[in-house]
Amino acid sequence: MKVRNRILLLSSLLLLMSVGGIVNLMWQMPRIDQVPDLKAVVYFLIFLGLFGAGLVLSILELVRQEIRSPIFQLAAQIGRIKKRKIDGHHLELTGSKDIDLLTRVLNDLLDGFEKEENLYRIFAEASPDMIYLLDRDGRVLFGNLDAARQWNYQAEEIIGKRQEELFPPDIAERHKQVIQKIFETGQPVLINVHEKIGERHCWIDTRMIPVLNKDGCVTAVLDISRDITERKKAEEALRESEEKYRLLVENANEAIVVAQDGQLKFVNRMAGELTGYSEQELTSRPFHEFIHPDDRGIVVERYLRRLKGDVSQPRYSFRSMTRDGSVKWVEISTILIDWEGKPATLNFLSNITERKEAEEALRESEEHYRTLLEASFDLIYVIDRDDTVQYVNPAALKALGRPAAEVNGKPRALFFPPAVAASQKLSLDRVFATGEPLYVEQKTELAGVAQWQDTHLIPLKSPSGMVDAVLSISRDITERKQMQNLLQQERATLNSIIDLNPYGIQIIDGKGHYLRSNQAFFNMFQSVPPADWCFFEDPIAAKAGFHEAHLAVKEGKTVVNPEVWYNAHWLYPELPDKLICFRSTVFPIMNTESKMEYFVVMFEDITERKKAQEQILASEKLAVIGRLVADVAHEINNPLSIIMSGTQHLEERIRKQISAIPDLEANTRMFEKVKNATNRCKIIVAGLLTSTRPTRLNLGSTDINKVIKESLKSMDDQFKRQNVKVIKALASHLPMIEADGQQLNQVFINIITNACDVMPEGGELRIVTRLQTLEAGRKGKATESHAGSVASPAVEIEISDTGEGIRKEDLSKIFNPFFTTKNDGKGVGLGLSISYGIVKEHGGSISVTSEKGKGTTFIVRFPARI
Incomplete structure (x- = not known):
């Protein structure tokens, strides 16, 4: 502005000076007929030049004001458009017509941009999602109203917030890493996580999309997040609901199948029992192959009509073919459903072979049919639309205590208490309205006698398909109800038996979690397991070495555990310091699918007995x-x-x-x-x-065959002197055992020496090694001393001789210290006692079998390393 004023002032001075100079010069100029002075002419030209310069400066300033200034304003406004700084202000420029036209165009463009931005803003604010625009550091450049509400902010307050101000540290750091990855790769990211927003924990489904400039570079990240917590809860509820219905379907008493695209997509257990086919066979072949050839056409036709929306004839019967080639009549009740996004039929099939055969026989003879009806123990009525009894069989008449003349043609409500009659009316109206069969179980009263009945209401239709009457077939299930009550009483009795049992009883589910226990259990252990206790992770059981027992329980086997000394105070200092010894038995409770559903542990307190x-x-x-x-x-x-x-x-x-x-x-x-x-x-x-002090073992990986060979080699001279023939049957590839080879050498030399002593005139010494997976019982008269419970697998060594054998009365003393059957001076009776102690220290067992005159056999077992 100052420059413009100076230019105008300068141009005005130049004009005034030039005009003043010209006027003065003209005033001093001689007359026209005189020759002008050269000096005057020069001054005249100078003033004329000044006049021209002033005039030019004035014109240029006017041009600048008309053209240059509007152009600068247009450039500034275009810059605002580029930066998206649209605030609704229009240009007010004056100048040439072209500039005016350009001004109008730019103003229209501003209006369009403003409307577009307002539209986008409306979309963002109306969106149910949380929308953020984030920079590289995760700061919020923009957030819609829903995003601001999540944090109890106004829309303008969330601008500039960092991730650390909105989320816990771990979530904020994860967000920043994802944002950095998008800036580096330019690729969108989808996230489905459980997050904490404010004080609320929720599931969030997030789409993070890069915002690119014209050069393809990421300038920001658009974060669109949706709270899907309710959807997650609904999905979980749906899963639980589906599991409940699955149990109902699998345990239903009728076959349930889903048919789609000409095949069975789902079958329950009863479908397999009905047809004799496996689930895989039923679902891998077209379903018409399981239908009798004469009935396939009508079944397939009704199936296709049902898929097209036809709801007529939802219940009918046909013949099915079983695996063994036999024919069964089934009654099907079908409805149209959506299965995995496609139409399908849900079908309930009942085996009505017996009923169908009866109906066939009834069709052959009306009299026979009536005889069957009247001989039925079920209460059978036919009731028309006017709620009038059209037919009643003798069993029903007997239950009502009235003759047929007083019942037929009379209103049904006359024969039942008002409340029962009203309930029956609702069921009948439903069958008349829907044309669908109905099953009802209710308590009623007939002739003053209360009873429970289950009733099948079957629509009787005219050829036109209208339900003219309803066939009611009722059965007295009072005894069944009484049995159910009795079962409940027995359950209560069983609970009493459990609670009052002197043995500690613990009931555990299939996963090992505690369900309940009795008072004896509490008295024994002074507590019940904590909420997070698991049978398969019990530290007491782990310490007692019950790992194999746990595996057996999981396989549904009954396990008798060895005795255990236990003090609850060791694990739980707040409990009394009381040492007990108990023995436990674990047995499974299987479900209908032969899978372990629960198992019971019974504890016997044998503390006093052990003492x-x-x-x-x-x-x-x-x-x-x-x-x-x-x-x-x-x-x-x-x-x-x-x-x-x-x-x-x-x-x-x-x-x-x-x-x-x-x-x-x-x-x-x-x-x-x-x-x-x-x-x-x-x-x-x-x-x-040796017999009275503990044996010190140098344990290591030991080859039992090698030890036996060394023992035999050391006794070669004695074998030759006594003419003893050694027969070896040593198994190859035996697993190694954890043992002290020198100590085992002493055991075998003691046993072999005894064998040689009982064969002074020669004989056979037989040595066999083998791998045993179970402890084998031995026939004959024997004494067996176990130096510990040797579970499978085990390495077994059998040493037998052909000597005179051991007397029956001496077998029980064979391992006692200083007991010997040798003559005086040939032994002190400590060899077998010492051998027994060595085997015991190795966790093995030793047994002897003998009969007088038939030789003696020793069997030594050691746990194998596999």
Whole structure:
């Protein structure tokens, strides 16, 4: 503005100066007939130039005001349009006609952009979705009203909010990562997540779309989010509803099938029982193949008509073919449904073969038909549209306590209490209105006697399809109802038995979750399991090594668990410090599909019994120790006596022959006796120590066949001396066992040595190894001592001889310390006792089978590593 004013001032001064100078010059100019002065002419030209310059500046300023300024305003307005800064202001420019025209065009363009932006804004505000426009950092550039309401903001307040201000830290960080990914890839992202918006947790379905400029670069991200929480809840409710209906369908007493595109898309269990075909066979072949050839046409025709919307004849019967080739009559009730987006028919089929055969027989003879009706135990009525009884069979007459003349042709309501009659009327009206059969179960009263009835109401139609009457077939189900009541009473009795049972009882569902227990269980364990307790994850069971028992329970097997010592105080310090010993049995409760639905655990408290057993065992141990001390004293006294006698004898001889040369050979023999007796004392003491102190095992992966071979090799000389033939049947590829090879070598040498001792004149020693998956019972008379419960699989070693065998009365003592059947001096009776202890330390078992005169067999088992 200042420049323009200066230009105007300058041009005005130039014009004034030039005009003043010209006038002054002309005033001083001589007359026309005189020659002008050269100086005056020069001044005249200068002033004339100044005049021209002022005039030009004035004209240029006028042109600028007319053209240049409007053009600058147009450029500024176009810039606002480019930046989408449309505020409804129009241009007010004056100038040339072209500029005026351009102004009008731009104003119209502004109006269009404003309307378009308003339209988009209306769409955004009216949308049920939450709409945001986000920059690269996740800041909100725009948010519609629904988006603002989610955070209790006004629309303008949400602008500029960061993700951290709207969402919890983890969700905000996830959003920012997705936004960054869209800016990098230019690809939209779909997200379906559970989020927290404000104080509300909800499911959100989000579409994040890149906003691109003309160069294809991402300038912002459009976030369109929809709250689908209610839809999720509806889907979950639908799933639960579908599961309930599935159970109803699978346990229905009639076959239920869905037919679509000429095939069965769904069949329940009863459909398979009705036809004899499997579900896969029924759903993989056209359904007409299961229909009798003579009935296929009408069934297919009605099926196609039903698909076209025909609702007539929804219930009819036809013949079906079963797997074994037999023919069954079925009654079908069908309706049109939508199955996976396509029309289909839902069909209920009842096996009416017997009824159809009866109807066929009835058609052959009206009299026979009437006889059957009148002989029926069911109460049969025919009632017309006027609610009048047209026919009643003798069973119904007997129940009503009236003759036929008083019933036929009379209003039905006369024979029932008002409330029952009104309920029956509603059911009859429904059958007349729909033409559909109806099943009703209700309590009624006949001739003053209350009873429960189930009633089938069947429409009787004229050839035109109109229901003229209803056939009512009622059956007295009072006894069934009484049985149901009795069942409820029995259930209550069963609950009482559970609650009052002295055994602890725990009922658990198929997944291992606690359902209920009785008082004895609480008394035993001082508590019930917590809400998150699971039988298959029970720390007590895990500690007791019940893993295999758990697997067996899951397979539906009954399991008897070994005894367990337990103190609830160990796991739950707030409970009493009480140590108990219990034994448990677990057995499954199967459903109709032979799948485990529940299982029951019964606990027997054997604490007092175990204490009594321990007391008895302690007494027996004391008795054994006493016998042991006596035996040891006896065994040691004998060699000591020999030592004492030999010493005295030597002393006497030395005294008598002090001057002579001693008999070296005799003295040598005497000293040998002393040496042998002393060694025997050492053996007895060593055996005593071995049998009374714990064995220290050096466990490692051991090949049982290798140990046996080493044991046999060490005894080769004895086998040759005694003419013992060794027969080996060692199984190949036996699994390794966790054992101390040297200790096992001692076990086998003890057993083999005993076998050789009972075959002094020679015989056969047979050694067999094998893999056993179960503990095998042995026939014959045997004693068996288990050094632990050896579960399958196990490596089994069988060692048998052809000696004289062991007497029946000695079998039970075979593993006792210091028990021996050998002659004096050939053994101290500790070998088998020590072997038993070694096997026990390895978690194995050892047993012996023998009969006098038939040899002896030892079987040793060790747990296998597989």
